[in-house]
Amino acid sequence: MSFVSVGFRTLFYKEMLRFWKVATQTIAAPILTAMLYLLIFGHVLEGRVEVYPGVSYTAFLVPGLVMMSVLQNAFANSSSSLIQSKITGNLVFILLPPLSHWEILLAYVSASVVRGLVVGAGVFAITAWFAHLSFAAPLWIIVFAVLGAAILGTLGVIAGIWADKFDQLAAFQNFLIMPATFLAGVFYSIHSLPGFWQAVSHFNPFFYMIDGFRHGFFGQSDISPWTSLAIVSAFFAVLAAVAINLLQRGYKLRH
Amino acid sequence: MTAIQINSVEKSYKGFKALKGVSLNIEQGEFFGLLGPNGAGKTTLISTIAGLIRPDVGSVKIHGHDVVTDFREARKHLGVVPQELVFDPFFTVRETLRLQSGYYGIKNNDGWIDEIMHNLDLTNKADVNMRALSGGMKRRVLVAQALVHKPPVIVLDEPTAGVDVELRQTLWKFISRLNREGHTVVLTTHYLEEAEAMCQRVAMLKLGEVVALDSMQGLLRRVSGSQLIVHLKEGTLPEGLRPLVSHDENDGQAGGKGNRYSLRINAPGEVEAILARLRESGAVVDEMQMQQADLEDIFLQIMGDAKAGKGAL
Numbered sequence: 001m002s003f004v005s006v007g008f009r010t011l012f013y014k015e016m017l018r019f020w021k022v023a024t025q026t027i028a029a030p031i032l033t034a035m036l037y038l039l040i041f042g043h044v045l046e047g048r049v050e051v052y053p054g055v056s057y058t059a060f061l062v063p064g065l066v067m068m069s070v071l072q073n074a075f076a077n078s079s080s081s082l083i084q085s086k087i088t089g090n091l092v093f094i095l096l097p098p099l100s101h102w103e104i105l106l107a108y109v110s111a112s113v114v115r116g117l118v119v120g121a122g123v124f125a126i127t128a129w130f131a132h133l134s135f136a137a138p139l140w141i142i143v144f145a146v147l148g149a150a151i152l153g154t155l156g157v158i159a160g161i162w163a164d165k166f167d168q169l170a171a172f173q174n175f176l177i178m179p180a181t182f183l184a185g186v187f188y189s190i191h192s193l194p195g196f197w198q199a200v201s202h203f204n205p206f207f208y209m210i211d212g213f214r215h216g217f218f219g220q221s222d223i224s225p226w227t228s229l230a231i232v233s234a235f236f237a238v239l240a241a242v243a244i245n246l247l248q249r250g251y252k253l254r255h
Numbered sequence: 256m257t258a259i260q261i262n263s264v265e266k267s268y269k270g271f272k273a274l275k276g277v278s279l280n281i282e283q284g285e286f287f288g289l290l291g292p293n294g295a296g297k298t299t300l301i302s303t304i305a306g307l308i309r310p311d312v313g314s315v316k317i318h319g320h321d322v323v324t325d326f327r328e329a330r331k332h333l334g335v336v337p338q339e340l341v342f343d344p345f346f347t348v349r350e351t352l353r354l355q356s357g358y359y360g361i362k363n364n365d366g367w368i369d370e371i372m373h374n375l376d377l378t379n380k381a382d383v384n385m386r387a388l389s390g391g392m393k394r395r396v397l398v399a400q401a402l403v404h405k406p407p408v409i410v411l412d413e414p415t416a417g418v419d420v421e422l423r424q425t426l427w428k429f430i431s432r433l434n435r436e437g438h439t440v441v442l443t444t445h446y447l448e449e450a451e452a453m454c455q456r457v458a459m460l461k462l463g464e465v466v467a468l469d470s471m472q473g474l475l476r477r478v479s480g481s482q483l484i485v486h487l488k489e490g491t492l493p494e495g496l497r498p499l500v501s502h503d504e505n506d507g508q509a510g511g512k513g514n515r516y517s518l519r520i521n522a523p524g525e526v527e528a529i530l531a532r533l534r535e536s537g538a539v540v541d542e543m544q545m546q547q548a549d550l551e552d553i554f555l556q557i558m559g560d561a562k563a564g565k566g567a568l
Contacts, residue, residue: 010357018345089341093400096305096335097358098327255268255308 008103011094015111019077027119030073034065034123038130041187052189052220059131062124063141063214064186067148069123071209074116074149075156075177078108082160083169086252095254101247105157105240112153113146120145136219144213144225147232151209152177154239161246161253180206185214190222205235256318258283258408258439259304264313266299266463273299275463276313281441281456283318283407286434288454288471289443292558295460297443298338301412304441305335317408331359334406336398338413338443342385348372348396349381352403359404371399374429376421391418398426402433409433410441415449427453451550459557467557474553482546483526487514490538496529501552519552 019026042058052060085091094104135141155177163169184206190198201207212228215221221228247253259281266274274296281287291297302308304315306322306329315322320329343351349368356364372378375395380388385396398414409430415423431453434440444450450457457474459467467474482501491514492500499518518529523545533540 006360006362007358010354013357014346014354017350021345085343088344089337089339090343092307092337092339092341093343093355094358095307096330096333097355097404098330098360099358100327250309254306255302 005103007097007099008107011099011104011107012110015077015081015107016114018081019111019115026073026077026115027122030069030119031122031126034069035126037065038062038127042130052218055218055220056131059133060189060214060218061187062127062131062133063217064210065127066120066124067145067210067213068181068186070116070120070145070149071152071181071206072177073119074112074152075159075173077112077115078153078156079160079163079169079172080156081108081111082157083163083166086160086164087166091253101244104247105154105243108157109150109153112156113149116149116152117145120149133217134219135217137216137225139216140212140225141216143229144209144216144232147229147236148209148213151205151232151236151239154236154243157243158239158246161243161251164252180204181210183207184210185222186210205231208232208235256283257281257316258285258318259441260314260316260319261300261304262314262316264300264303264310264315266296266303266308266310273463274303274310277460277463277465278313279458279465279468281439283439284434284437286431286440286453286455287442288450288457289441289460290447290450290457290554291443291460294462296463297460298412299463300460301335301410301441301443304410305333306330331404332406333408333410334401334404335410336401336412336414338416340390340393340397342388342393342396344384344386347382347384348377348388348399351385351396352399355400356403361404364403367405368399368403371402374425374432375399376425391422394418395422395426407437408439408441412443413445414442415444415446423449447550447554457550459554461558471550474550477553477556481520481523482552483518483520483529484544484546485516485518485529485533485540486542487516487533488539488541490533490536492516492538493532493536496532499529501555517546 038058038061042061082091085094159169159172163172183201184204185201190201190207193201208223208228208231211221211223212225212232215225215228257280259279261277261279264274264277265272277296277300289297289300299308303310304317304322306326309323317329318332320332322329346354352368352371353364356362356368369378372381375398377392377395377399380392385393388396394414398411401409401411411430414426427449430440442450442454451471454471456470457467458465469477496518499520501517501519520526520529526545530540
């Protein structure tokens with residue numbers, strides 16, 4: 001089996017083409033949403049909150065919004081593609097050919113990573129005009145952006161396989177992904193939270209993705225980026241194992 | 256060489272047994288018909304062959320490759336036209352066929368894609384989005400998708416359901432050519448005249464079991480004699496002739512314009528006796544026609560026998 005097989009490349013290309021053909025909805029809309037968050041929260045809280053010494057609130061917010069957009073769009077890409085294909089029945093075009101489980105997973109996740117990064121880059125390009133940003137450790141920015149998008153892309157594959165209806169997927173998105181993202185420190189440092197909620201935040205893997213990503217900009221974070229990397233990598237490995245297991249068993253795909 | 260080997264396949268859904276130990280061998284190069292009424296298990300069996308359904312018991316092999324344990328090799332040898340009219344609304348016809356080629360590991364397949372489109376009259380729709388196609392055109396694309404990798408085994412699950420005569424002719428011409436070139440074809444259809452014209456061998460399924468498996472000639476020989484179709488102008492069919500009825504075309508509503516019956520006869524000499532019985536009962540024959548028994552008669556007879564619990568294999 002080859003990860004760069006024609007089968008993998010074709011499915012990856014198809015998934016890219018799918019979101020590119022509706023770029024207004026899949027790329028432009030989330031960029032606009034993130035910009036609105038920045039304008040509103042930045043305007044209300046600028047000058048009142050200083051999370052890290054010497055870093056304005058708007059500057060603190062930008063990496064959080066970028067990472068939130070990366071994560072949410074990576075999830076949306078794989079999950080919506082799978083649920084649409086399942087409901088319309090065209091998933092059969094993927095299930096009939098000799099694609100391996102790894103090829104299917106990697107293609108969906110890779111396309112999710114690309115969409116997440118494209119939206120993230122777009123959000124950054126727009127929001128960076130509103131704040132003075134530094135790039136203390138750019139490698140961490142890339143590592144956490146790619147890994148975070150891959151995790152959410154994989155979670156999207158799992159949710160897309162599990163969900164039978166659009167409202168089940170919406171529940172997954174609204175009751176799991178959104179709260180986990182919002183409570184991961186997009187808008188604040190968890191050090192500003194009471195002790196109990198700080199402890200709870202440490203069980204949220206999204207916190208480590210956003211904290212590690214932000215470290216790449218400011219060289220400051222709530223915890224060490226190495227710790228975040230270890231936790232995020234372990235989380236990715238677990239999710240990938242779950243997704244592969246579902247594909248191998250044909251869970252809700254092959255009856 | 257055996258193209259498809261089906262060994263004692265069983266499949267249940269929530270207590271309902273859709274397949275009850277089906278065993279079949281389909282040889283390479285055959286044009287094979289899989290017939291049966293709705294709910295007989297045809298689509299379940301085809302989905303099992305395609306790897307879309309996993310059997311509870313038994314196994315299926317395509318060219319010697321198990322569809323579960325050696326699925327990649329098995330699927331390379333198989334092209335399936337699904338019954339449902341499904342399509343991806345994001346792509347044009349050509350994009351759809353290029354993507355499907357890629358899933359089978361084939362790059363630069365435009366030569367064959369053009370040939371398939373030409374043979375299925377899709378060339379002038381190549382750059383049209385799938386959403387804009389009519390149902391018949393979408394069906395053609397489904398057939399084309401199943402053929403992009405030139406599979407040695409082609410499975411068509413009711414490919415002509417609800418499509419016009421033109422597509423049927425185009426499709427059968429192309430599929431017959433592929434069969435002559437050595438491709439194995441498995442067809443399920445409710446149009447029995449199509450099966451009779453195309454298939455060399457037939458399996459009939461009922462309630463998840465194979466109730467008949469024979470060559471087309473073998474099956475046609477099973478029903479001796481012919482059909483006498485009578486249209487009564489007056490009166491109704493006497494009770495004594497009722498056992499000969501193979502089709503009551505009135506659906507139990509005797510009399511009036513639709514007073515037509517198909518009666519099974521073994522020899523032309525029996526016609527006079529039937530007419531005599533009709534005259535005695537006061538019935539007046541308006542129109543009469545002799546017809547050789549066809550697959551539909553055999554199908555109805557075998558399904559009737561299976562219902563009565565008689566072995567038909």
